[in-house]
């Protein structure tokens with residue numbers, strides 16, 4: 001079985017990669033060095049390279065994300081906003097769009113790593129909450145758009161991979 005995990009070098013993504021590998025999957029674990037997912041052409045190129053390397057695709061995990069930093073609403077900059085939306089929303093969408101035909105062929109699965117922030121209004125994380133809510137809606141839209149061949153699921157963890165206080 002063959003998987004592409006975006007954010008596969010991160011805290012959540014690397015745990016997913018280790019579990020998949022432990023269960024016998026062949027995995028492309030992508031980090032920033034494999035392409036900036038906020039740039040559409042780089043997002044597409046990553047999927048094409050992974051499919052070529054793996055010889056197809058059975059699972060896509062969208063776990064790339066950035067811009068998780070507390071900011072008062074009055075302090076949020078355009079760069080903060082773009083960081084929050086880049087890999088999480090634009091990246092998840094265009095990676096999925098490029099992977100769709102391959103996953104249809106294998107009757108594969110997509111897992112979107114969401115966040116409870118999609119559903120909870122955190123005053124110091126306006127851009128992050130808005131981006132995660134957008135991504136959570138993409139899960140639902142993509143699930144309908146790619147059914148029945150591809151199953152699209154979202155997982156919205158609370159704080160599971162953070163430094164202890």
Ligand SMILES: NC(=O)c1ccc[n+]([C@@H]2O[C@H](COP(=O)([O-])OP(=O)(O)OC[C@H]3O[C@@H](n4cnc5c(N)ncnc54)[C@H](OP(=O)(O)O)[C@@H]3O)[C@@H](O)[C@H]2O)c1
Pocket residue numbers: 006007008009010011012013030031032033035036037038063064065066086087088091113114115116132156157158159160161162
């Ligand atoms: N940590 C938690 O407790 C927690 C809880 C709920 C939800 N989540 C969600 O889980 C996802 C991952 O969080 P995390 O804590 O694992 O984050 P993280 O440790 O900061 O890892 C982020 C991952 O995304 C990659 N990445 C960031 N920006 C990118 C870009 N522009 N293009 C390509 N790759 C990029 C990073 O690559 P590099 O390694 O190369 O930097 C890394 O692999 C996020 O969507 C977050 O909202 C996390």
